[in-house]
Amino acid sequence: MPDPYDIAPPLPKPALPGEVIVRESLEDLLDALASDLLFQAKACVRSFGDFHLALSGGSTPEPLYKRLMYDQRVRDFPWKKTHLWQVDERCVPHDHDQRNWKMIGGILLDHSDIPQAQTHPMPVLDPEGDLAYERQLRDALEWREKGHDRLDYVLLGMGNDLHTASLFPGSIALDAPTGRLAVFNDGPGVVPPKRMTLTYEMLNASRFLAIMVTGSNKRDAIARLVANTLDPDTPLGPHQAPVLGIQPLGGVVRWYLDRAACPES
Numbered sequence: 001m002p003d004p005y006d007i008a009p010p011l012p013k014p015a016l017p018g019e020v021i022v023r024e025s026l027e028d029l030l031d032a033l034a035s036d037l038l039f040q041a042k043a044c045v046r047s048f049g050d051f052h053l054a055l056s057g058g059s060t061p062e063p064l065y066k067r068l069m070y071d072q073r074v075r076d077f078p079w080k081k082t083h084l085w086q087v088d089e090r091c092v093p094h095d096h097d098q099r100n101w102k103m104i105g106g107i108l109l110d111h112s113d114i115p116q117a118q119t120h121p122m123p124v125l126d127p128e129g130d131l132a133y134e135r136q137l138r139d140a141l142e143w144r145e146k147g148h149d150r151l152d153y154v155l156l157g158m159g160n161d162l163h164t165a166s167l168f169p170g171s172i173a174l175d176a177p178t179g180r181l182a183v184f185n186d187g188p189g190v191v192p193p194k195r196m197t198l199t200y201e202m203l204n205a206s207r208f209l210a211i212m213v214t215g216s217n218k219r220d221a222i223a224r225l226v227a228n229t230l231d232p233d234t235p236l237g238p239h240q241a242p243v244l245g246i247q248p249l250g251g252v253v254r255w256y257l258d259r260a261a262c263p264e265s
């Protein structure tokens with residue numbers, strides 16, 4: 001009979017820049033992510049009357065978005081007070097399977113009571129859609145008191161090339177001009193198709209940034225980050241490892257990893 005009071009030994013945490021949460025399984029990790037996201041949402045609604053949430057696409061976050069729709073423990077998520085933004089988008093037609101909004105919308109918009117007027121898909125087919133998206137962000141946030149006119153919660157993923165959002169190694173968006181909040185990204189290093197992405201300036205102004213990395217297929221990428229973090233003689237910078245450009249100015253960056261994504265300790 002196992003000791004019911006046996007506290008499981010803490011899981012090894014990779015040395016990453018920011019707070020690190022590791023959970024044994026994906027389900028346990030989704031528990032932590034959903035709980036923290038609910039806490040942040042409620043705190044912002046209490047303070048500002050609304051919650052500005054920006055979500056990534058890709059495959060990693062899909063189980064979280066589904067969890068938010070069926071988990072009774074987050075049934076009081078303040079969707080009616082939430083503005084839903086995109087971290088990045090592929091420049092393809094609305095109904096294209098590569099469209100991040102198709103996945104996000106199909107899960108969250110179809111199953112929550114978030115008002116349509118508070119959902120902000122990136123206008124990627126508009127040649128000046130990046131400037132339009134910047135205007136939407138500024139219009140939605142500028143009424144908040146100075147210092148709080150920023151995104152409240154950003155969920156990021158990470159590719160095996162250490163990109164995040166659609167900020168790819170060596171790509172032009174890494175050096176977006178000061179003042180730009182969203183830009184198109186294309187050319188060498190950008191995995192096609194052409195993208196639109198929030199910039200470091202917009203991302204690093206955020207209150208809370210969660211970087212969700214799961215699965216054994218990301219273990220080597222995490223190991224490369226740890227090697228750099230533990231071995232300053234081989235510095236990886238944001239140009240080689242864009243996820244390292246996530247350096248919030250006044251906010252928090254918190255990594256959420258399942259054990260499968262952690263290098264063998």
Ligand code: 6PG
Nearest residue numbers: 056057058059060157158159165
């Ligand atoms: C996208 C995402 C991107 C994603 C990483 C990881 O548009 O592809 O926003 O930044 O987070 O590519 O992708 P996976 O979660 O599919 O591994």
